[in-house]
Amino acid sequence: MIRLILCLFLVCWSGLSLAEDNVVNVYGWSSDMSNEIIQAFEKETGIKVNHSGYSSNEELYAKLRAIGPGSYDVIEPSSYYVSRMIAQNMLEPIDVTKLKNYKNIDPEFLHPSYDPKGVHAIPYFWGVTGIFVNRKYYPDLKITRWTDLWQPQYKNQLFMLDDPRELFSIALITLGYSPNDSNREHIKQAYERLRLLSANIKLYNSSAVVSIVGDEDATLGIMWNGNFYSAAAYNKNLEFIFPEDGFVIWVDNFAIPKGAEHKENAYKFIDFLLKAETAKAMSLNNSEAITNTAGRKLLPPELRDSKVIYPSDEILKRGIYQEDINDAALADYANYWEKLKLQ
Amino acid sequence: MKYDSHFRYFSLTLIWAWLGIFALLAFLLVLGVSFLDHTQAHIVIPRLTFTNYQFLFQPMLLKIFGKSFSIAATVTFFCLIIGYPFAYFLSQLDRHYKSLLMLFLIIPFWTSSLVRSYAIMAILKTKGLLNLLLLTLGIIHQPMQLLFTNVAVIIGLVYNLLPFMVLPLYANFERLDRRLLEAAEDLGAGRFIKVYKILLPLTKPGIYAGVMMVFLPSMTLFYIPDLLGGARSLLLGNLIENQFLFANNWPVGSAVSVILTAVMGGMLFIYWRATQRHERQQVLL
Numbered sequence: 001m002i003r004l005i006l007c008l009f010l011v012c013w014s015g016l017s018l019a020e021d022n023v024v025n026v027y028g029w030s031s032d033m034s035n036e037i038i039q040a041f042e043k044e045t046g047i048k049v050n051h052s053g054y055s056s057n058e059e060l061y062a063k064l065r066a067i068g069p070g071s072y073d074v075i076e077p078s079s080y081y082v083s084r085m086i087a088q089n090m091l092e093p094i095d096v097t098k099l100k101n102y103k104n105i106d107p108e109f110l111h112p113s114y115d116p117k118g119v120h121a122i123p124y125f126w127g128v129t130g131i132f133v134n135r136k137y138y139p140d141l142k143i144t145r146w147t148d149l150w151q152p153q154y155k156n157q158l159f160m161l162d163d164p165r166e167l168f169s170i171a172l173i174t175l176g177y178s179p180n181d182s183n184r185e186h187i188k189q190a191y192e193r194l195r196l197l198s199a200n201i202k203l204y205n206s207s208a209v210v211s212i213v214g215d216e217d218a219t220l221g222i223m224w225n226g227n228f229y230s231a232a233a234y235n236k237n238l239e240f241i242f243p244e245d246g247f248v249i250w251v252d253n254f255a256i257p258k259g260a261e262h263k264e265n266a267y268k269f270i271d272f273l274l275k276a277e278t279a280k281a282m283s284l285n286n287s288e289a290i291t292n293t294a295g296r297k298l299l300p301p302e303l304r305d306s307k308v309i310y311p312s313d314e315i316l317k318r319g320i321y322q323e324d325i326n327d328a329a330l331a332d333y334a335n336y337w338e339k340l341k342l343q
Numbered sequence: 344m345k346y347d348s349h350f351r352y353f354s355l356t357l358i359w360a361w362l363g364i365f366a367l368l369a370f371l372l373v374l375g376v377s378f379l380d381h382t383q384a385h386i387v388i389p390r391l392t393f394t395n396y397q398f399l400f401q402p403m404l405l406k407i408f409g410k411s412f413s414i415a416a417t418v419t420f421f422c423l424i425i426g427y428p429f430a431y432f433l434s435q436l437d438r439h440y441k442s443l444l445m446l447f448l449i450i451p452f453w454t455s456s457l458v459r460s461y462a463i464m465a466i467l468k469t470k471g472l473l474n475l476l477l478l479t480l481g482i483i484h485q486p487m488q489l490l491f492t493n494v495a496v497i498i499g500l501v502y503n504l505l506p507f508m509v510l511p512l513y514a515n516f517e518r519l520d521r522r523l524l525e526a527a528e529d530l531g532a533g534r535f536i537k538v539y540k541i542l543l544p545l546t547k548p549g550i551y552a553g554v555m556m557v558f559l560p561s562m563t564l565f566y567i568p569d570l571l572g573g574a575r576s577l578l579l580g581n582l583i584e585n586q587f588l589f590a591n592n593w594p595v596g597s598a599v600s601v602i603l604t605a606v607m608g609g610m611l612f613i614y615w616r617a618t619q620r621h622e623r624q625q626v627l628l
Contacts, residue, residue, distance in 0.1 A: 160574070201574045203491045216469040217490045338590050342403055342577065 023048045024265035027063070028076035029252065030055055032125070034285045041272050047265050055207050056163065057081040064090060069259025073266040079251040080165070080180075082121045083114040083324040091120040092256040098267045101274035104294040109251065114323055121253035122270055124279075125288040127226050128311070128319060129166055129248050132159075134219035136237040141220075145245045146174045149222075150193075154200045159213065159221025162204040164337040165322070166222065167194060169248045179248050179320055182329040191336040198343045213238065225308050226288035232308070233287075240308045242315050249319040251291070370604065377597035386593050395598040404582070411562050411579045414493065418500045418561040419508075419554050425501070426508035426553060431542075433509070434516035448506055456503055460570050463499050464490060467571070491573040499567045504560055508553040515549025551614045559607050579603055 026033070030053030038049045054060050057078050064075070064085075077085060085091045096102045096119055109123040131149070133141060143149075149158060149170075160167060169179035171190035181187070203218055212218050214231035223231075225240060232238040254273060256266045272278055279295025289309045290296055296304055303309060325333075380390040398404075433444055451459060466472045467489045474486040489495050523545070527537050543550075565580035577585075579599060586596030 156573070198574070203573045216486070217488070334590075338585070339403070341574075341585070342407065342582070343575070 022046065022265070023050055024074060024262050024269045025072045026051045026074045026269065027060065027072045028053060028074070028254075031286050032076065032252070032282065032288075034281070037273075037278060037281055037285070040278070040281075041269060044272065045265075045268055047268065049269070061085070064257060069257065070261050072257055073260040073262045074269055075255055075257050076124075076252055077121070077255060078322065079112065079114040079123075079253065080322045080324045082253055082255065085255070085257075086115065086117075086120050087324075090258050092258055092260060092263070094119045094122065094256060094270075095267075099271045099274060101271055101276075104274055104276055104279065104292045106291050106293045109291040112251065113321060114251075115253075121255040122274070123251045123253050123291045124273065125226075125252040125282075125286075125290060127224050127250060127288050127309075128242065129161070129169070129222060129224055129250070130228075131241040131243055132213060132221060132223040132228055132231075133239050133241065134213075134216060134235075134237050135239055136216070137219040143220075143241060144243065146170050146243045147245065149200065150174075150197055152200075154220060156200065156202050157218075157220055158197075158200045158202055159209075159218035159223070160201050160204050161209070161222055161224070162206040164333045166248070167337075167340075168333060169322075170222065171197070173243075173246045173320075180323040180325060182325045184328060184332055187329055187332045187336070191332075191340070194336075194340055195343065198340060204341070224288075225311075226286055229287040229303070229306060229309055242311060242318065244318070246318050246320055248322050249316070250322045252288075373597045373600050373604075376594055377601045379594055381592060381594050386591065392594075395594045398595055399598055399602070407577050407582055408579065410577070411582075414497060414500075414578065415558050415561040417497055418504065419558045421497070421501045422505050422508040422557045423550070423554065426505055426512055427546075427550075429505075430509045430512035430516055430549075433513055434519075448509060452506070456564075457566060457570075459503070460499055460567055463495075463502060464570060467495050467498065490571065491576075493572065493576055495571040496568050496576045496578075499571045500561045500564065503564065503567065504557045507556040507560070511552035511556065512546060512549040515546045515552075519545055548618045551617050555607075555610050555614055558610070559603070563603065 024047055026049055028051065033051055033053070038051055041047070042049055054063070057080075060075060060077060061081060061084070064072070082091070099122075102122075105123065109126070111119075112123065115121050131143060131146070133143060168187065168190050171193040172179050172181055172186065175186065175189055175193060177183070177186045177190070202221075203212070205212060209223060209227045210230045213221075213223060213227070214235045216235070216237075223240070228238065228240045232240070254270050256263060256270075260266055273282065274292065276292065276294035276298055279290050279292035280298040283290045283295065283299060283303065287303065287309065296310075376387055377395055378391055378393065379387050380392045380394070381387050399408075433441060436444065464471075468474070469486045469488055469490065471490075473489070474483075477483045478486065489498075519542075523541055524537055527541050532540065562578050563580035563583070565578060565584045568576040568578050568581055583596050583599050583603075586592045586599065590596075
């Protein structure tokens, strides 16, 4: 019933947006776009932005599959979903000559392994998943690796992201496998590892991380570095740890889905986002690292030179880029994840 | 006259149609689906199976059932020991204050219970109002970590469900014949005897009604453990939510709902029996 209502609603809504020609329909991470940025774009180009948000890649993927092509002009998938969408022919190839500001992107991020043939996605934000600890509660705690989280002394204390991919990555790393492993036997072993961890888990959450950690309702756990920076801005007891046994690096990209109705406007919107000034505003909004070299130069020094947001090359050597896993592995994830949450 | 009977037929038909479609039909659909199978591509396929109920008899899920029952029992207990004296004193006040206090009890209902649960979050947080108050008064020296625990879930549920306990009890106290208490006093009954022999037996229907109206919702208000509870604060309602929304397993979700409905049916039966006996006793008196 709810689905039916939603569908009807969407039909009406897309009907309305068809009536207006000069628009761009953007579907991105909820926290990534501020009203100021949207208004600045509308003022500069006269194109109206319809922005809606999601809180997981799974949500974006399910919605795109459910409503078919044409509803959105710009989306913001993470790296591993970019390769999934390319494989299923869901993304338009991007003509970079139409993007004047494409040159602002750090060449290190261009032509990544998740988008090898041509350009389907514009890398924009990036970050890592690590461990946070509140020193007020754990003044002398020595914690350097993911394996440390399994110690029985942390019973019912850990904060976890509500994200199967992140949790399985941790377990796979501690087992010595790659977080991009699709081997079903390895994933089963990772599940057994996570079952042992579950007694230590206090809470799963991905949507209110900054306030939960900043207000000390959780004092030890795993976190994205951008969220950490926002929380640490008002809580000085927080420390971020890049685990020594390795960690995941993710990249969020802007892309144009197949069959987008306002492709020209989509190019204009992405080009606007790639401007140094806009990239700076985007980064200040969510404190995440940007691939935009010119934009980074404009950032205030505390964010630009933050060792948490832009870790040294030596630390980054331990990072592993997140890539797609196959469908069988994905089904295993879903199945095991459900069992874990019920424990 | 004619108009009146038309209106009566219309409203009766409306009520029956409403109940038939949105209660009976909906329940029959749930009951039917709970015996059907599903595949990855289809939410439900028409193949008869009992595996959904078998699926429920695994230790992991039985544990959730047990935990859910014990949380609901705790919530009901606290609602009763707070709500009973509350309703009694409310019924003792004079008319003017009575309606005012009643209004205060009802007013929070004008706000969404979701919003009120967020308010409870703000109170129970580590840096929230409760900890601030206790720290300032010097009662505690370390902030308590209350949010995202079962204690927070119980506080949230008791707060949300207390009026459902108070209202039937209040109605019961209102109807109570005060002369019985006076007579007991004249005959030399002490305070304890008065409560135990007169008040409690006579308010049994109210207690049963209140317990029912608190016990069942406290197992199904899934958003309260979602907001206030931690990783292991799962109620039956969360299990149903999980099966429908995330596991895409409608048949198992339906089977859990059917079991909940069966529990409610059993409780209604006990309630019916209890009030019948009570009424018989009253007739005899």
